[in-house]
Amino acid sequence: MSETITLAHVSDVHLSPMPGVALRHLNVKRGLGYLNWRRHRRHAHHRAALDLVVADMLAHKPDHIAVTGDLINLGLPVEYEAATAWLNEVGTPQDVTVVPGNHDIYTSLRGDPGIARWAAYMRADAWGAKYVPPPPAQFPFVRRLGPVVLIGVNSAVETPPFIAAGEVGARQRAALAALLPQLAAEGLIRVVLIHHPPLPGQAPPRRALRDAEALAHILAAHGAELVLHGHNHCDSHMDFARLPETGGGNIPVIGVASGSIARVHKNEPLGRYNLLRIGRVDGRVHIECATRGLETGGRSVGQIERKLVT
Template identity: 55%
Template sequence: MTEAFTLAHFSDVHLPLAHGVGWPHLNAKRALGYMNWIRKRRHVHQRAVVDRLIDDAKALRPDHIAITGDLINLGLPREYETALDWLEKVGAPERVTVVPGNHDIYSALRGDPGVGRWAAYMGGEGDTLAFPFVRRVGPIALVGLNSAVETPPFRASGKLGQHQLEIAAEMLDALGEEGAIRVVLIHHPPLPNLAPPRRALSDAAHLAHLLERGTAELVLYGHNHRTRVDWLPSSRGAIPVVGIGSASAAVPHGDEPLANYNLFTFFRNENGLRIRHIVRGIDGADLSVKKIGEMILTPPA
């Protein structure tokens, strides 16, 4: 790797609902979710904000953009179509990679392809998807995991399952032998105790055990709507595990930050692989985008 490679990371876009929930798709979970959207979330998530962040990232010319889920809210057909239109404006599939979040796989839709509409952005063909998937972009190997499963009302937990974990382990080991820089993409927090049980990844301990073998160089996630860096000890050195806030948050919501995104630059020097981590986001009522913080991802002593 002789040249730097830059990856932009967005999550929890929550594109605004432009319509209600039709009778064919109405159930208890969607009814509750729609009420929550009307009462609270529609005041927080704004399309103009995420578009401003995307424009800011594009001006910095990243080599690739990764989006770790929750593009939509209630899993409705028109939402998937709106999100596909938005993705096409963000970039072509070879420049953008997506993994689904719990709001993207929200509740059953009989006979509807759902997130299959975004298959081209998840390494699939047509509307056919398989997880985990690998996308090679320069020196980076993006490994996409699907932690989104249907849940009852008032729960937003996730699960990978044994089969997906086993395949991911094989993929990550093979990519490591090739010398690829492995970046894992997942929606839910990938480590235990990063979310309460009703919002957590149920098999986070199993994923952490897999990663502890030194099978990744970076892990990216969303879901919590918060910016955070943790370090997972592994046999090959600590792995940075980085979360990011909602990309569309226009106003404060609890202790969640305003809209932001991650920008990672990978480069090698005499000390090996280095990852520069910049957080950019909106700052102030004018919704201007500024650098919030910058660091080299160096494991703590």
């Protein structure tokens, strides 16, 4: 076997406990979100559960960790600061890659840097600097891990109350369409990181990616070896077909459940993460995925499933 890397994937950690909301930060969406947290979500997302999941993840010594958004809840300054501290505990910007989720770009706070606090975790590495889009664009960005290249895409946009939809946008899509074939030409295993499920029909309209059809066309035309996402708080695996005229084959699209659920909420499972081994065997891409998470009772972490992806 040629070089293989181990990539841990965790998402939707929704860091708790939630602070109170200062009056100067209150608006309709944030007020409704706070009520939802107090009535429902705070009973599901527990920091202790997340700490168990992260401790198990770090004990497996992955080569890199991908965090696909929704680190926080209401986009408050104190939440961004808490998430920065949490990221520093998980690993350095060289060891952890982040893309934002809709709760991270919740609703604007005038003059506050917001997710810019995490900029070191959301930028190209030295190798990927040649692919950096021109200002003011920040996404997509590229990081290389041996035979693997991570492509960070931002699907998070501000939305009205009761809407958790996302959008990649024309600028990112155009950059991605140019980037994917360039990286393929370098013989790299392309792993796309995005918060929202990237394909049409993977989420109800008010929570879906608005330009999923356009993004799916780019993926079908130019290819990727793996897409990782969060958002739905459930585990999923879809194989998306590439266009025959561009080489055919399937692109695995894998979603991971929330990393911090301590009590079953709706149909969401207990906190978990994925541990992916990615490399080549006899020239072919080889991906294995082990799902690890809280076991019944929520006091220990074990393997839930292990499967061969490609």
